[in-house]
Amino acid sequence: METLILGKLKIEKTDDSIQVYGLKDFNLIHIFECGQCFRWKKTLDDGYIGIASGKMATVYFDHDILTMKNTTIEEFVNFWFYYFDLGRDYTQIKDELSKKDLHLQRAVEFGSGIRILKQDFFETLISFIISANNNIPRIKKSVELIAMNYGEMIDLDNFTFPNSLKLKGIPCEELSLLSRAGFRCRYIEHTSNKYFNEQTDIKLLSTTSLEDARKILKEFTGVGDKVADCVLLFSGCRQDVFPTDVWVKRVMEELYFGRTASLKEINEFAKVHFGELSGFAQQYLFYYAREHRIGL
DNA sequence: ACCCAGGATCTAC
DNA sequence: GTAGATCATGGG
Numbered sequence: 001m002e003t004l005i006l007g008k009l010k011i012e013k014t015d016d017s018i019q020v021y022g023l024k025d026f027n028l029i030h031i032f033e034c035g036q037c038f039r040w041k042k043t044l045d046d047g048y049i050g051i052a053s054g055k056m057a058t059v060y061f062d063h064d065i066l067t068m069k070n071t072t073i074e075e076f077v078n079f080w081f082y083y084f085d086l087g088r089d090y091t092q093i094k095d096e097l098s099k100k101d102l103h104l105q106r107a108v109e110f111g112s113g114i115r116i117l118k119q120d121f122f123e124t125l126i127s128f129i130i131s132a133n134n135n136i137p138r139i140k141k142s143v144e145l146i147a148m149n150y151g152e153m154i155d156l157d158n159f160t161f162p163n164s165l166k167l168k169g170i171p172c173e174e175l176s177l178l179s180r181a182g183f184r185c186r187y188i189e190h191t192s193n194k195y196f197n198e199q200t201d202i203k204l205l206s207t208t209s210l211e212d213a214r215k216i217l218k219e220f221t222g223v224g225d226k227v228a229d230c231v232l233l234f235s236g237c238r239q240d241v242f243p244t245d246v247w248v249k250r251v252m253e254e255l256y257f258g259r260t261a262s263l264k265e266i267n268e269f270a271k272v273h274f275g276e277l278s279g280f281a282q283q284y285l286f287y288y289a290r291e292h293r294i295g296l
Numbered sequence: 297a298c299c300c301a302g303g304a305t306c307t308a309c
Numbered sequence: 310g311t312a313g314a315t316c317a318t319g320g321g
Binding site (some may be wrong): 036128129131132133134135136137138139183184187188218220222223224225226227230244245246247248286290 | 300301303304305307
């Protein structure tokens with residue numbers, strides 16, 4: 001296949017890559033540095049390389065053209081289009097959020113090219129278990145170590161993230177030595193075994209009530225409200241969640257409350273104020289808050 | 297030496 | 310049901 005029209009997008013094949021024309025609301029830095037993913041790395045030539053659901057690709061975005069190496073038009077249509085959430089109209093989402101208040105308008109403008117990735121469920125679950133009481137560089141290191149030690153090698157420095165079949169049965173002592181994830185390794189061990197045995201019904205998570213979805217996820221050790229909401233949002237299950245970490249808490253207190261507020265308060269505010277778009281609002285606010293170091 | 301980091305868990309009230 | 314200590318690890 002040499003060329004393809006997909007809605008407003010035109011996809012063309014070149015020698016060793018594909019190019020996508022007609023993309024809006026798309027910025028690689030916003031997408032990969034907004035805290036939703038841990039495995040995309042900058043390349044020397046201003047692109048990003050990453051592995052998602054076992055597929056590796058290098059991406060560039062220049063002059064409104066997305067260039068992807070190491071993939072095909074078929075794979076783009078069948079996977080990357082979905083992964084980058086390209087079927088969603090972010091212009092409308094941003095318009096709707098910008099109308100709500102001035103803070104959100106600024107945050108949306110600042111992260112105008114954010115797209116919420118539809119990441120592999122098990123990888124997202126493990127990654128955000130590791131995120132508990134941790135910092136982003138160390139989360140990235142532990143996730144990468146798990147891939148290096150238990151995933152499949154694509155080339156000398158790129159590995160897939162292992163599925164639960166690969167990770168089940170690994171004792172937490174070994175996980176601790178090979179991932180440096182500390183006390184969270186006990187959670188990883190339990191979660192890998194439980195997920196392998198039960199194969200969580202992901203479709204159910206997206207169709208049932210938010211309350212029930214959280215309840216299901218919180219049966220994995222190491223998963224509380226915040227991690228559950230992150231997994232639901234960043235694996236593409238649902239967008240009506242408002243993961244409230246220390247950054248989001250701080251930015252909400254500073255911009256919306258003008259005082260300290262409890263997690264429960266913030267969640268209820270988000271539900272009323274942001275509604276079904278809570279997840280998108282959270283991502284714009286998180287990126288804005290962290291890049292501006294609000295609250296520090 | 298002390299504090300902190302995309303929190304969750306366990307215990308005590 | 311909820312405040313408080315505890316949980317590895319590495320960097321400032």
